[in-house]
Amino acid sequence: MPSFPQYLTSEQENELRRIANAIVAPGKGILAADESTGTIGKRFASIGVENTEENRRCYRELLFTADASVAENISGVILFHETFYQKTKDGTPFVKILKDKGIISGIKVDKGVVPLAGTDGESTTQGLDSLSERCAQYKKDGADFAKWRCVLKIGAHTPTYQAMFENGNVLARYASICQQNGLVPIVEPEVLCDGDHDLETAQKVTEQVLAFTYKALADHHVFLEGTLLKPNMVTAGQSCPKKYTAEQNGKATVVALSRGVPAAVPGITFLSGGQSEEDSTLNLNAINNAPGPKPWALTFSFGRALQASVLKAWQGKKENVKAAQEQLLVRAKANGLAAMGKFQGGQSGKASGESLFVANHSY
Amino acid sequence: FSRVNMPVFPQYLTPKQEEELRNIANAIVAPGKGILAADESTGSIGKRFAPINVENSEENRRRYRDLLFSTDKSLAENISGVIMFHETFYQKTKDGTPFTKVLQDKGIIPGIKVDKGVVPLAGTEDECTTQGLDGLSERCAQYKKDGAQFAKWRCVLKIQQYTPSYQAMLENANVLARYASICQQNGLVPIVEPEVLPDGEHDLETAQKVTEQVLAFTYKALADHHVYLEGTLLKPNMVTAGMSCTKKFSKEDNARATILALSRTVPPAVPGVTFLSGGQSEEDATQNLNLINAIKGPKPWALTFSFGRALQASVLKVWEGKDENVAKAQAELITRAKANGLAAVGKYQGGLDSAAGGQSLFVAQHAY
Numbered sequence: 237m238p239s240f241p242q243y244l245t246s247e248q249e250n251e252l253r254r255i256a257n258a259i260v261a262p263g264k265g266i267l268a269a270d271e272s273t274g275t276i277g278k279r280f281a282s283i284g285v286e287n288t289e290e291n292r293r294c295y296r297e298l299l300f301t302a303d304a305s306v307a308e309n310i311s312g313v314i315l316f317h318e319t320f321y322q323k324t325k326d327g328t329p330f331v332k333i334l335k336d337k338g339i340i341s342g343i344k345v346d347k348g349v350v351p352l353a354g355t356d357g358e359s360t361t362q363g364l365d366s367l368s369e370r371c372a373q374y375k376k377d378g379a380d381f382a383k384w385r386c387v388l389k390i391g392a393h394t395p396t397y398q399a400m401f402e403n404g405n406v407l408a409r410y411a412s413i414c415q416q417n418g419l420v421p422i423v424e425p426e427v428l429c430d431g432d433h434d435l436e437t438a439q440k441v442t443e444q445v446l447a448f449t450y451k452a453l454a455d456h457h458v459f460l461e462g463t464l465l466k467p468n469m470v471t472a473g474q475s476c477p478k479k480y481t482a483e484q485n486g487k488a489t490v491v492a493l494s495r496g497v498p499a500a501v502p503g504i505t506f507l508s509g510g511q512s513e514e515d516s517t518l519n520l521n522a523i524n525n526a527p528g529p530k531p532w533a534l535t536f537s538f539g540r541a542l543q544a545s546v547l548k549a550w551q552g553k554k555e556n557v558k559a560a561q562e563q564l565l566v567r568a569k570a571n572g573l574a575a576m577g578k579f580q581g582g583q584s585g586k587a588s589g590e591s592l593f594v595a596n597h598s599y
Numbered sequence: 600f601s602r603v604n605m606p607v608f609p610q611y612l613t614p615k616q617e618e619e620l621r622n623i624a625n626a627i628v629a630p631g632k633g634i635l636a637a638d639e640s641t642g643s644i645g646k647r648f649a650p651i652n653v654e655n656s657e658e659n660r661r662r663y664r665d666l667l668f669s670t671d672k673s674l675a676e677n678i679s680g681v682i683m684f685h686e687t688f689y690q691k692t693k694d695g696t697p698f699t700k701v702l703q704d705k706g707i708i709p710g711i712k713v714d715k716g717v718v719p720l721a722g723t724e725d726e727c728t729t730q731g732l733d734g735l736s737e738r739c740a741q742y743k744k745d746g747a748q749f750a751k752w753r754c755v756l757k758i759q760q761y762t763p764s765y766q767a768m769l770e771n772a773n774v775l776a777r778y779a780s781i782c783q784q785n786g787l788v789p790i791v792e793p794e795v796l797p798d799g800e801h802d803l804e805t806a807q808k809v810t811e812q813v814l815a816f817t818y819k820a821l822a823d824h825h826v827y828l829e830g831t832l833l834k835p836n837m838v839t840a841g842m843s844c845t846k847k848f849s850k851e852d853n854a855r856a857t858i859l860a861l862s863r864t865v866p867p868a869v870p871g872v873t874f875l876s877g878g879q880s881e882e883d884a885t886q887n888l889n890l891i892n893a894i895k896g897p898k899p900w901a902l903t904f905s906f907g908r909a910l911q912a913s914v915l916k917v918w919e920g921k922d923e924n925v926a927k928a929q930a931e932l933i934t935r936a937k938a939n940g941l942a943a944v945g946k947y948q949g950g951l952d953s954a955a956g957g958q959s960l961f962v963a964q965h966a967y
Contacts, residue, residue, distance in 0.1 A: 237758055237759070237760065237799060237800070237801035237802075237805050237841075238758065238760070238761065238762070238763075238801075238805065238808075238809060240804070240805065240808045390605055390606065391605070391606075392605065392606070393606065394606070395606075431605060432605070433605035434605075436608070437605050437606065437608065440606075440608045441606065443822065444822065447818070447819055447822035447823070448819075450815075451815055451816075451818075451819040454811065454812065454815035454863070454864065455815070460863050473605075491868070493867075494866060494867040494868040494899075495822070495828050495866050495868040496822070496866060497866065497867075498862060498863050498864055498865065498866065499861075499862040499865075499867055499897035499898070499899050500859070500862040500863040500897060528867075529867035529868065529899040529900075530867070530899075531867050531897045531898075531899040532897075
């Protein structure tokens with residue numbers, strides 16, 4: 237008979253499953269605070285804060301020392317390597333601060349996008365070299381999940397078979413290696429919102445990308461019950477002249493997912509992309525209220541959509557820390573409600589309506 | 600506005616076509632209902648007739664299916680659809696009523712087997728693909744006109760030392776996707792059947808992993824060919840160890856393995872899974888289906904039956920080819936249909952006695 241050597245013990249499977257389920261517990265989602273050094277610089281620039289190591293440490297300390305009640309809606313935080321090993325002013329590792337609040341630490345492990353020669357601006361993502369050893373170390377140092385972002389673009393002739401196949405494959409290799417080291421892999425095949433394509437096109441491309449993703453995960457024997465998916469919500473391109481409602485976006489998103497994501501996946505943690513804080517929450521809420529088979533949790537893994545108001549309130553000033561933390565609690569609660577389809581709307585923050593779109597976004 | 604800068608996905612099914620396919624698929628897997636697979640080819644039905652000493656003549660084939668389809672209309676409480684072979688599809692009752700009309704009048708949906716059997720894949724270890732794509736669109740259009748609402752196409756994968764191979768999985772999935780696409784263009788819901796045979800001594804875990812692989816290839820192919828999943832059904836094997844496996848597994852083990860395999864591969868958009876019974880006895884097939892429905896797990900699709908042997912074994916045994924046995928034989932069909940209808944909602948209590956209830960119906964290397 238064909239041979240399928242055991243590559244995850246029952247204990248390993250149970251642990252991965254437990255972590256994944258904890259991350260997508262009802263009313264909870266992820267704070268994506270894993271901006272790379274370059275990317276966080278862009279956030280700081282908009283509020284006139286210098287991009288120093290200390291300022292980066294200061295800012296993340298603000299986030300992680302928010303009131304303990306934040307853990308009612310934040311189950312996990314994704315960190316960048318530098319942040320993962322930083323500490324509060326009094327020397328407590330961030331990972332411990334989060335753990336004491338009951339928040340699970342995650343680590344971004346990819347090393348950024350690189351171009352695919354011969355394509356029309358398409359890319360893959362690097363970071364597989366020594367990934368196993370790195371994952372083992374992160375696990376030892378307190379991480380329980382990881383994240384890896386791939387990027388697909390909608391253009392006249394893209395995404396190509398090559399790009400979809402390559403990105404699907406690299407995500408599957410990453411996921412496989414993570415699981416070997418006790419980390420739940422969050423699989424992120426982001427279809428960018430750049431462009432003037434309509435909602436239907438975005439839906440069909442997302443379906444294609446998801447089909448390639450899950451075929452690759454199957455081929456690489458990834459334990460689906462111990463993974464999470466971080467996709468884009470399905471929305472029309474940023475420059476599409478036709479406008480759609482949150483309800484339409486929600487429906488298109490659920491249709492795409494129902495066609496591409498096996499029921500064994502415990503949860504889907506949406507990225508916010510360039511959406512404003514308020515739109516992200518409204519769309520997440522609409523997704524949870526859309527009809528259709530939805531056997532997975534549908535929650536958030538937001539970066540900009542959880543932090544825009546926080547940054548605006550902070551302005552880099554110590555005296556604003558409490559007010560800034562308050563903004564985080566407001567957005568976390570709003571998104572926690574949206575993750576259960578119970579958001580009533582209008583919890584405004586300082587930046588809640590502002591679009592956070594950055595063209596051709598890369599971290 | 601300009602559509603120059605985006606990929607193109609020409610509309611290939613109108614919303615109306617999508618709605619029709621969706622409605623048919625949902626009707627087939629309505630709660631407590633499933634399919635009677637009565638599409639045995641001429642050769643296969645001969646193998647069913649032989650043990651009861653019935654000659655394999657066209658008239659006997661007609662008489663036998665007449666028996667099935669003229670059963671009391673309460674049959675429709677548990678049988679939503681019937682798959683027929685081409686010859687049967689155009690046959691009539693003694694008084695000249697087409698079988699399709701007899702079924703429609705009971706509220707049972709006629710279906711048609713459209714594949715033309717397995718053919719070998721050269722260079723493989725006895726693997727095969729399935730033929731039947733030539734002129735399929737025209738054939739489907741005609742069947743639709745003549746009363747069919749769904750179709751069925753069976754592919755076969757085998758678990759041997761080095762199989763199923765990548766080639767076999769890719770090829771069979773692709774041919775299933777082409778068939779499905781063509782069906783939908785012609786208003787027929789395609790039942791997609793990638794059967795992993797139970798022949799062999801492999802254990803349950805191996806059966807599960809192979810089934811997962813085969814289903815992964817299947818759904819990737821359906822995605823690549825833009826098949827409208829909400830207007831399809833899946834007819835897979837239940838996951839069980841090989842027939843010659845020395846280790847025995849419980850029905851709970853089988854059910855768990857089956858749900859695991861499906862949850863990892865079958866998109867929630869698929870409205871229903873209509874299991875084949877393979878070589879299982881009538882009672883085993885029903886109990887396995889019941890457990891599949893009763894156990895916990897992510898199960899966003901209906902889980903019901905599309906049984907051939909497991910609905911007909913007792914019927915044949917009681918009929919024996921004799922007119923005086925028809926009513927009793929029909930009663931057997933109702934009994935099995937009811938049992939499986941209960942199993943399809945996880946409520947089968949067991950022991951609904953049938954004439955052939957416990958007999959294994961395994962035929963080695965089964966081909967239709």
